[in-house]
Amino acid sequence: MPLVSMRQLLDEAAKGGYGVGAFNVNDMEQIQAIMMAAKETKSPVIVQASRGARKFAEDLYLFRLIQAAAELNPEIPIAMHQDHGNSFETCASAIELGYTSVMMDGSLKEDGKTPATFEENVEITRRVVDYAHERGVTVEGEIGVLGGVEDGHGAGGSGLEHITDPDQAVEFAERTGVDALAIAIGTSHGAYKFTKKPDGSVLKMDVLIKIHKMLPNTHLVMHGSSSVPKELQDIINQYGGRLKPTWGVPVEEIQLGIRNGVRKINVDTDNRLAITGAIRKVFAESPDKFDPRDYLKPAREAMAKVVAERMKQFGQAGHAGDYQPIPIEAIARGYKDGTLSTKPQVASR
Ligand SMILES: [Zn+2]
Numbered sequence: 001m002p003l004v005s006m007r008q009l010l011d012e013a014a015k016g017g018y019g020v021g022a023f024n025v026n027d028m029e030q031i032q033a034i035m036m037a038a039k040e041t042k043s044p045v046i047v048q049a050s051r052g053a054r055k056f057a058e059d060l061y062l063f064r065l066i067q068a069a070a071e072l073n074p075e076i077p078i079a080m081h082q083d084h085g086n087s088f089e090t091c092a093s094a095i096e097l098g099y100t101s102v103m104m105d106g107s108l109k110e111d112g113k114t115p116a117t118f119e120e121n122v123e124i125t126r127r128v129v130d131y132a133h134e135r136g137v138t139v140e141g142e143i144g145v146l147g148g149v150e151d152g153h154g155a156g157g158s159g160l161e162h163i164t165d166p167d168q169a170v171e172f173a174e175r176t177g178v179d180a181l182a183i184a185i186g187t188s189h190g191a192y193k194f195t196k197k198p199d200g201s202v203l204k205m206d207v208l209i210k211i212h213k214m215l216p217n218t219h220l221v222m223h224g225s226s227s228v229p230k231e232l233q234d235i236i237n238q239y240g241g242r243l244k245p246t247w248g249v250p251v252e253e254i255q256l257g258i259r260n261g262v263r264k265i266n267v268d269t270d271n272r273l274a275i276t277g278a279i280r281k282v283f284a285e286s287p288d289k290f291d292p293r294d295y296l297k298p299a300r301e302a303m304a305k306v307v308a309e310r311m312k313q314f315g316q317a318g319h320a321g322d323y324q325p326i327p328i329e330a331i332a333r334g335y336k337d338g339t340l341s342t343k344p345q346v347a348s349r
Helices: 006-016 028-041 051-057 059-072 088-097 118-134 166-176 205-214 230-238 251-258 269-285 292-314 328-337
Strands: 020-024 045-049 078-085 101-104 138-143 180-183 219-222 262-267
Touching (some): 006 020, 006 078, 006 138, 006 180, 006 219, 006 262, 020 078, 020 292, 028 059, 028 269, 045 051, 045 059, 051 078, 059 078, 059 088, 078 088, 078 138, 088 101, 088 118, 101 118, 118 138, 118 166, 118 328, 138 166, 166 180, 166 205, 180 205, 205 219, 205 251, 219 251, 230 269, 262 269, 262 292, 269 292
Parallel strands (some): 045 078, 078 101, 138 180, 180 219, 219 262
16 A cells, blocks of 8 residues: 555544554664554554654665555555654655655744744745645644653743643634644653643643634644553663653543544654663563564564554554545645645634
């Protein structure tokens, strides 16, 4: 199966009332882990690469691996997505490579650190939307600013400084024509999201629900949404790691989000934890081993287990065979003739 438009994947998820995990990759083992899980659970999937990942793996290695994944798993719809594009050029280069979706994170300036103004965000996102849609590529925008820093990207802070304003979210969706909208509801990138199990004072599900009521047909995206389960932290610490106690976004909150318009859920930290725990375990238990396959294989399996679990929890499991991919050229025509709408339905202001 060729790579699929993320817009098609999310439209189908909305029809089916489920969410789709977007899992970050940097190397072959992570891509294989995702595909193992997708195959096992029969899930459509979003694979995404940050700027840091593209640099680490060198663009072409990573993209060819994704193409291999698509060729080897013809029954699985896969969208390939640029995570947190910081500029028009970053998004355009991903589109050139063959990514079927890009995020233009205009909530920050090009340095990936300084919050941008609303007008700056609208302007750059609109420019990327025009360019991407002409080529049949999906665009995710962000309104409000997430907390934390990951891969050198982020404004830092707790995630509560720049919670999305629902009225601005509506105006942003109307003026940019984005296919998917990332909102800030108190989550942060990285492992250290919350210092205790989050409640409504730090995780603003009420804001998400309000935005969904105002924009009932807009695909919402939750970033920083690893659950950071204690079992994964414990394995790392049991075998010599030193993670401080931390809390992520509980799966039941993500499921509440999915019932309220969330269609894409970004997960990276949980997979990093699973990989690191598995490798530490081998190192601690078998210090005589030195063949990388001896620890990369269990690492890959540990990540596949987490991904499969999320796929079931998000509801995407079992939906891989629901639809046939629409060719990207046909998607481009759809944007042009208006059959693929870029005007959000606005319920009330
Ligand atoms: Zn993110």
